[in-house]
Amino acid sequence: MKIIYKGFKLAVFITVCTFLLQHYCLPVVQAANDISDRGNIAKEKRASAKRKDSKRFISIDFNNVDINVFIKFISELTGKNFVVDNKVKGKVTVISPSKISLKEAYRVFESVLEVHGYAAVRAGKVIKIIPSPEARTKNIETLLQGKTDFPEDKIITQIIPLKYANASEIKKLFTPLISKSSVILDYSPTNMLIVTDFQSNIMRLTRILKAIDVTGIGHEISVIPLEFADAEKLVKILSSVFQPKKAARKGASERTITFISDERTNTIVLLASEVDGLRVKSLISMLDKPTPKDKGKIRVYYLEHATAEDLAAVLQAQTPGKGKAPTKGGKAPLLSGQATITADKATNSLIIMADNEDYQVLEEIIKKLDIPRAMVFIESLIMEVNTNKDFKLGTEWKAFGEAHHNERDGAAGGGFSGDEATALAGLATSGTLPSGFSLGVFGETINISGIQFPTIAAIIEVYKKDKDVQIISTPQLLTTDNEEAVIYVGKNIPFQTRSTAEGGVETYSSFEYRDVGTTLKITPQISYDGMVRLAISQEVTKLESTIDFRPTTLKRTIDTTVIVDDNSTVVIGGLIDDKFTETETKVPLLGDIPLLGWLFKSRKKEREKTNLYVFLTPHVINNKADAENLYKKKKEHIDEIGKGSIKMYKTNNNANSSISPKPDER
Template sequence: HVAYQANNIFTIEFKPISKEELEETKKAKFGYTGERLSLNFQDIPVRAVLQLIADFTSLNVVVSDSVDGNLTLRLKNVPWDQALDIILKSKGLSKRESGNVLLVAPSEEIAAQEKIDLEARQSITELAPIRTAFFTINFAKVTELVALFTGGDSANVNAESDSGSISTGILSPRGSAIVDERTNTLIVKDTDEVISEIRRILKKLDVPIRQVMISSRIVIATDQFTRELGSRFGVTKASTNSDGFGATSGTFAATDTIAASGLDNLANTGVATPFSVPTGASAVDRLNVNLATSGAAAGSLAFAVLTGSTLIDLEISALQAENEGEVISSPRVVTADRHEAHIEQGVEIPYLSASSSGATQVEFKKAVLSIEVTPQITPDDRVIMDLAVNNDTVGDIFSGIPSIDTREVSTQVLVNNGDTVVLGGIYEQVTRDEVDKVPFLGDIPLIGYFFRHTLESDERRELLIFVTPKILKDSLSL
């Protein structure tokens, strides 16, 4: 059957099975495929039953002299090979096939004969001449392959020179393998049989590893909206009387400027007036309320009123900003099948660290966007990818040492060759509502806006990663 889903409809399609396919399925499950026969005997010699089966199947049957005894059986319409197995098991017998010749003997006798044959082969191997063969490894590392033949760890190769000697595993007790890392050559000293087996294995294993090109597209999308409303307000007053003069303003710096000018005038002319008030860059000193918008490009309305000895300053400012951004990078990397590929971009943050002796040194912390991909090519030319994505940013600073805010996504996906998988989920939204105001005055309806600063912001940030694996053909070169 075939099952698939399209939108909200799940479909299952069934295909009828033919009689031939049904018979093949039954045979595969049953295990016996011989032509069927029927046997019904009372106290018949075992050798006679074996002769009947040999005549029925046209097999050449050799029966050991130690096979004897009688049996009673009634088998109806069963495969001949099943009937033979039942007869052999009931009498403690076993069979060995060699071409179209079938040997039947007691199980103990066959086991003893096979043991003798094995010992004879081992004796021949122990007496076989030793010769040396050189195998140049083309695509693999010789230190990795040698472990297959020695049954040990390739790390045991002598590191004092470019070669080492080991002996175990596929090698015979008299054999040894020498690794020459400089030329990536395996030197084997063993019998012809072992050398032939090693040559056969190397032919299967020393082949080019298929490669996968991992193309990634990293998109960082941002959407920011900010709205601000602020005001600046100040009252400055300076007056004289018979006892002297007085000044009122937004800050001590402003009153100090006014008082200084009055004192200078008294010393020079005997009259405190005219007073000097802060202007230009120092005009902010006159403000009682300084809650302007933070943006330099804000719209504003300002006016100043001077009545007698009183100066009133008022400014209302407003700012609305909308920002949309998209940062795109497209790194690519080629890696071998089942080997990890690593893509990383970002910064390393320096900081000072102190040791127990009091000495300081510069160390670094990474704040990077990194992708780790391990591809695995399936037999049908699809790609299984183990993916790990880290998006690290700089966090708060503690005692001069930066912290790292970490976001991580790990997954495993199966993708067709050349298809693209999209990784999302790293989505952030920050909403802020801030109000700065003068106590009591900022709460007065309408008038309170002159003593208040408001900020509304909505920031969205999303990280999207597109990963496309492409299996490279052997003839493709980059």
């Protein structure tokens, strides 16, 4: 019986345990697993959101907006909660030409706060925006040395343990290098520094500390302010004296003397033994002197050909700005120091203040730029020709095709504009020309109506008496390469701009004088292959009528750029003037009789169309010999014209013969 009873109790116990396990323990385990799964899903969602934010880039551009508006923008952008102190005020300007990530945008936000004297301090799930002096007493982030990664403009407390240097001495050294509202403490028992400042400045201090916290028995730290010398340049000199380049640099811990220059305060931080320190300080005292007057950096360079004002602007652009380092990835400036170049217009000289190294570079550049420039003598002819006149230019007027400059002949033109102009071969043109213009290029002779003229002067002599040809102007210009030459021939005409009258009688009138005539502006540019680029701006203004000081003018302009050979002629035509005239002829007295007078008078209406042509011939003058040759050629042409014999050749004859123009052609 006892055995049966014990077996029954065991069976009941197993049954109860099985029931409890199925109804209580398994659901609890399942619930725990579900909670764990939900936590993992939440973590994955947060990680996915962070990955999306890291790939999101934005553009920040604010111009003089309220700082509270900027804080609200960052809050909505990053999803962070900010509590803003009432003392936070001011205007913010942020310029970001390229897009940045959200993480970088928050760093920009911290930098803006630092510039305006505020700081962001985290307090639980919110971030407080308070003045920087108050932030140093709040619960800010505390970091150990070596734990900082990227410098940010947020206030932190950095604990810096020292290995070899004395904490109190380092405190004295770093005190001038931190802002006035920052805090630096030394803890002697553990030889540590406790610094509360912006993280970017703390990282600067740690870089300096890395160089000076090295082994050395009896070494001491000295801060040496400079009065005249430049700290960075003086450190280079000291390093070359006390640490020769031929000695191998094994590591900072093995150096006996260490120099650090602080550009902001113009001081030198020295780590050396007492004996070496005295030697270094003695040398510094000898070098930190004002520059002697008789050996100063100021020099005067007298120019022979270039203009002082223009050359000074070019050279000054090569000097680095004060305190400005070369941009990353950009070209370093040609000059190493601070050079100043000033132009003296009266003596056409340059006043240069630079050290010997920079002056040698400047002197070499000046010698290459101060050279005699070539000149260009430009013959021009502006004339109007009646369209009824047999005035055929012996050049191929076309919009497409090849211009054969090697054969001293070629052309381009004929009513084209826009992109078609760029398709021209053999002649480069650009600028603004009226619709329907023509442009051609001759060789060294000009072909008109089957007759070849040697020069523009020959054309003038032949057509100066022709009633169908009106020579408006024949300007001749001499200018320097790449310098504009301007000539104006005309009158200064009064134009009535305002008048007042009382009782029907004019009592007061005001006039404005305007130029009416021919204006020609040409800027030549000589290329290395002898071609001449001409930037042409030509304007012809004529009076149409004058009624009570209210004249009507007709203006025709050309603005274009052409490239021609030296001594070749370019002609621009196609500017048509359409003028209507009415003439009346009558028999005196009889023609004035009403009605019957028409039997003794007549009226004639005529339409006259004229074409404006502009001929230009550039002659390059590189030296005195070229000028003399040009003078001889011009003198020969003048002598020929004076004798009444001009060398012209008919193009349809195989044998060229000298002819003179017929009377009806004059």
